[in-house]
Amino acid sequence: MKRTSILKVAAIALLATGTTSAFSAEFNLRFQTHYTPEQLSGKLAQQFIDNVNVMSGGRVEIEMFYASSVVPSVEGFDAAASGVLDGEMHGAAYLTGKNPAFQFVGDPMGGYDTPWQLYEFLYHGGGLEAANELYNQHGMQFVGWWAGGQETMSSSKPLAGPDDLKDWKFRSPPGLETEIFAQMGASPIVMDFTEVFTALETGIIDGADYSSLANNVGIGLYDQVKHATFPGFHSMPADHVTVNLDVWNSFPDDIKRIFEVASQALALQTSMAFDIANREAVPGLIANGVTLYDWSEEDRAAFRAGAQQAWDSWADKTPEARKLVDAHRAFQKKIGLID
Template identity: 55%
Template sequence: MKLLKTISAALLGTAVALAAGTSAYAQATTKLRIQTHYAPETTSGKLLTELFENVEKMSNGEIDIEPFYSSSVVKSVETFDAAATGILDCDATGGGYQTGKNPAFQFVGDIMGGYETPAQQLSWLYYGGGREAAQSLYNKYGMQLVGWIVYGQESFASTKRIAGIEDLKDWKFRSPPGMETKIFEKLGATPIVMDFTEIFTALESGIIDGADASNIANNVGLGLYDIAKYANYPGFHSMPSDHLACNKAVWDAMPEHHRAIMETAVSDIALKSALIFEKRNAEAVAKLTAEGVTISQWSPEDLATFRAAAQATWPEFATTPEAKALVESHVAYLKQLGIVKE
């Protein structure tokens, strides 16, 4: 009888411990502060909101995300460092903002003149050896690349005609930092680097003639065509990879299933982003055409001129071992896809 009481007490103690453990486990164990440069009303902002909500649902509330939109904590270009130093936990902007840190970030942010579709670019990351090369770069700066979101080719917004190479002469436009400035300078334009959040005011005041902001649907969401009555579509010059990247120490401390949930959620939104923008961009073009915005499609000759200028600039910008390795990886994969000829 004494033995049965002892066993019963032990079992009861184990049950209580397990119940307590389960209760504690069910509580949020990962809290993430994530900043994006997108406004919540843009398509990309809404997709990120869906990503955050999916993460919380799939984790049964164990992952609690506090989002910050429109670069409301720090400037867009400062988001990466804010996450790396603990002011934030994760960065939902893009690697292209970090080219001043290492030009290698250009080739995980926006290779320019390279891939033609989101699927091609994503296939390099996940199946062309890109993820391993990119992860090494992110880890060097205390960050972990969780995943990419590639929404497709971007279009310009301009207060002046932007129908081909000739129109680039003396065209002042907002450019993100990095290789884009070199490419467009070669083609006669005047790129001006400024924060994403300053574009609307700069267009309105005439500081710039146009802007490389996002794709045509997001540009509509930002209100750029309320001022700029010229655009190009389909886009061609830029297909940036938005990223979700987190402080590596924070990432490493997360339970394995939390990390898996985050990676899965980003992959899901990456697919949805590529699909939804096919529809949103077409809707935006119809809307803008009806409103009198002039939309130009560049000629094959002008597109070839741009692509040649872009590809000639890749090696000029590959000035670090990490950048050279990424360019070599991209070129090898682009040749495999038949986009870059031998």
């Protein structure tokens, strides 16, 4: 029996008892995100839910489980693929162990200068099709991205250009980033972010890659370090909206379109909200003696060239990774980011 039929039968049964509220919709879905309801991203996820519900005329109800309350964040994708959840809003960065290709959906590091270029690749550069070739293999439908924008590198010493990366010791997440920065002469050190403040105080590291400028302000990072890149350029992680493939295939075309349009609205609102928050943080940082470095086009190009070398080593790992890297490169050439 199809999923929609099961739900309709359940709704009819409950009508007889007068307790229909939980099953009044045509599609009752369970999603999970790693964000809390209080975080900006959690509030944006709720907007997405509201948009889907309103645009569907109440036919779709999404119950969101915040703060990874059903399964750990790293297991959200598998939980949705297996039917424990119907969808999830984490990110592909958790999935590189399944296939290195997920790196180029989660964060094509050094690839783009703005989230708008990232979205252009997705909708006009073949990114959506390439991503779904990968996701469908794992029983999932990739619906869209929601990217907060460029992340910032923070340091106790200047980061004015590529030369300042030489011998720069910094906290780095594992994976592709460590390879890119090592190739450029830096000394990335993988550690949990809870260790960063002590490592800075003791001189084990000179800086850290953590998050956006505004988020870094929020955790007090610039109480310890007084140099940062802004706008950033090295990393632009994107969370995704995904749906179990069987569930997705059970949707009529209008519901699929509603999810797609709601995901685009989520992307727009996310990038705008974080851009505003970052820019609002700038005057206070400058007043408190923090120096911000906006790398030149030439310096960004030098970093991108270094990143491309690391991309190749990852692209050679699987055919899916190669396909996504080739798609990114074709689009980068199209918009003049690489030759």
